[in-house]
Amino acid sequence: MESVSGVVIEVAELVKTYPGITAVDNISFTVRQGEIFGMLGPNGAGKSTTIECLEGVRQPDNGRIRILGLDPKKDGFKLRERIGIQFQSAALPDRLKVWEAIDLFATFYKRPLDCHQLLETMQLTEKRDAYLAKLSGGQKQRLFIALALVNQPELVFLDELTTGLDPQARRAMWSLVQEIRAQGKTIFLTTHFMEEAERLCDRVAIIDHGQIIALDTPQNLINALGxxxxxxxxxxxxxxxxxxxxxxxxxxxxxxxxxxxxxxxxxxxxxxxxxxxxxxxxxxxxxxxxxxxxxxxxxxxxxxxxxx
Amino acid sequence: MSVFFTLLFGPLLLIMFGFIFGNEPQAIFGGLGHLDISVPSYTAVIIGITGLTTLPITTATRRENGVLRRFAASPLRPLTYFLADMLAPFVVTTVGILLLFLLGITVYHVRFDGSWLNIILAVCFSTLTLFVFGYVLVGLLPTARAVMIVGNVLIIPMNVFSGALIPLEVLPDAVRRVSTFFPLTHVVTLLRGLWFAESWSAHLHEVAILLGVFVVGVVIIVRTFRWE
The missing domain is CATH 3.30.70.980 (YebC, transcriptional regulation domain)
Structure with missing residues (x-):
């Protein structure tokens, strides 16, 4: 299977088991360049496990993954140079300031974005000298997205981006995601919010018990209902x-x-x-x-x- | 707070024990005073506390909070992370040791016969080895709490029985035999030897043991260290 041009993510027969549970049960799909691709499902459906296998931070038991033509297992460092990751649960030390966090992560990459510009895009300029401990949920989330964008990635992974945010912050986050896509980046996100998947995603994979039970545009999925x-x-x-x-x-x-x-x-x-x-x-x-x-x-x- | 503690711990030990024991020459120490041998010995106390508690507890807490996980999602190389992570505690520890030396030499006029170069090399080597020991704890233990408990359970008897806090000469033979299993004992012996102008070749035994701890430790870290 050669990498087809325009295909950013290729997953075939992905399996990941934990003791006593098959978290991801033989799923296959592809994501094309410039898409906002969503994985929708209830908590525990296997979304985070899938996204973490794609990011290369978790090793699958079986299956084939190609991200930007690279194998996350073998070419992890090379791949992480080209992708942006926002985790569902991650943290940085509370005593770090906003600009310090961005400055630190900028040093991890070969061609980082300018810190000022990034703060501006993420509407964090006013908070640049604030300690992380003092940020609101939405501000913290924007910072973590800023860190996911600092290396000018071609592909951005967003895991449960808006969980824990109030409706207003959630909507602001959606337009942010659309702006990121407008820059030509591909976005792979997971969510358990129906509305988020429907409004934001070009295509949605519905996942339950580790299996994809439907995959199409939101409109086609709805139309298929009759x-x-x-x-x-x-x-x-x-x-x-x-x-x-x-x-x-x-x-x-x-x-x-x-x-x-x-x-x-x-x-x-x-x-x-x-x-x-x-x-x-x-x-x-x-x-x-x-x-x-x-x-x-x-x-x-x-x-x-x-x-x- | 912990920086302050690490910087002043050595000087404080010296001042407190200086009150108690003074620095009169004693036969049991081969004519040296209590403070003369305490200065190089307390160095080991500072290194041990940072290596077995401060450093590993910080790292294990970061792992628990998801900080390491976030770093692991970047192209940051693990070796770069470890070197950067060690830098601040290394500087604080060595500055704390320097303050201890300066106080000892200038205020208490303790005897120092060795060469600065040898002492600096030995301090750096010992610190790195104990830091590796600390990361081994993080690799082997699941939580920050476990690291804190085991680190303290190890460091307290090590400090008491290795000659770091109390001179080996006054400890019973049985304790001295057991203490050869503590890496800190060999740090104390090496530093005391070099402090009083003994040569490296007289301490190949200690160097070999510490080097062994370092190498085995690195192997354990590579095998067991997880970023989440």
Whole structure:
């Protein structure tokens, strides 16, 4: 198998076991240059193990990995010169200052970025003299991304980038990732946030129990579900589910306190639900139609909801 | 805090024991005073404390916090890391030793017959060997807590029984026989010998043992040291 041009990551039949558990169970995929590729799955699904095998910090039991055409096991030092890594759990001494951390990591590489420029891009200029212990979660995460970018990498690994961040910081992080990609870099990320995968990734591999159970663009994954939409409304009255289930095409009806969810085919669902409600004299409020999301894809593929 | 402690520990020992024992010539020490032989001996105490506790506890804590893991994800070479990691404790230790020497020679007028070059070489060699010993602890033990416990459990009897803190001459024979298994004993013997102008060739035994500790230690580190 020769390295195809434009392919940045090649993984074939990757297996990694720990005592008593197969963390990664025979997975294969490729990532193309310039992609944002996401690995989505619940905690413990094997995402971090996979990403760490790709980074070369963990040795797989079986399988073949090529990153930028290099074998992470044999060419580790050469590879680490060309990739950027942000770990899910890593730390630096609390008594280190922001600029010192960047300055230190810059010395590890042959062609580092200018420290000022990097601080500017990461919006850390004001914090350059702050101790790491004094940074907020979002600032610390930005610093770790800065360290992952200091060597001008061709490929960046981001493991659970936004875990522990508030929604605002999370959104800021997403636009940052898009900016990084706009510079022509390839991004491989793992997440257990559906919305993150859906909004950010060009392609998503859904992983559960160490296996890839689906791999496509978020839209194709959703489309593959069929065209099931849902209509949600609120009502103060008791609702006879049978009356709604009798609507042509409706698959099922869920009631959660005063909210009712009607599942059915996309075309004409809203109109039919509204008609049925009026025909039955049910007063309703804040009615809305929702297209399916990756959450539904995950639910239908695994039969369970992803937990944060 | 730990820098301050390491710098002043040697001088403090000298001042405290100077009060207790003074520096009168004594037959048991071949006509030397207590302080005369204490200066080279306390050197070993400083080296031992840094090598078996300060250095390995710091490293093991960094491993536990994920700092080493972050370094391992860069092209930083392990040897570069170890050399950089040793630099600061090495400088602090040697400066602390220098302060001990200066206090001993200028204030207490202890006898120094050896050559500075030999003493400096021996201090550097001994420090590196004990640092290697410290990294062996990090390689063999899983947590920073375990390193702290084992480091202290080793250093306390070593300091007491190796002649570092209490002259070998006043220790019972049984203790002296056991103490030959401590690397620190050989550091003390080497430093005391060179301090009173004995030659390296008179101490090939100590040099060989310390060199053995160094080489075996490096092999153990290469085999067992993990970055996470």
């Amino acid at each position: 065209s099931e939409n849902r209509v949600i409304f609120a009502t103060a009255q008791p609702v006879d589910a049978a009356a709604l289930e009798a609507i042509p095409g409706v698959h099922r009806v869920e009631q959660i306190r005063d909210r009712v969810v009607v599942y059915g085919p996309k075309d004409g669902l809203v109109g039919r639900v509204v008609n049925a409600l009026e025909a039955n004299g049910i007063a309703f409020d804040s009615l809305q139609a929702e297209p399916p999301t990756l959450e539904d894809v995950f639910l239908s593929l695994t039969g369970k909801e992803i937990r944060n």
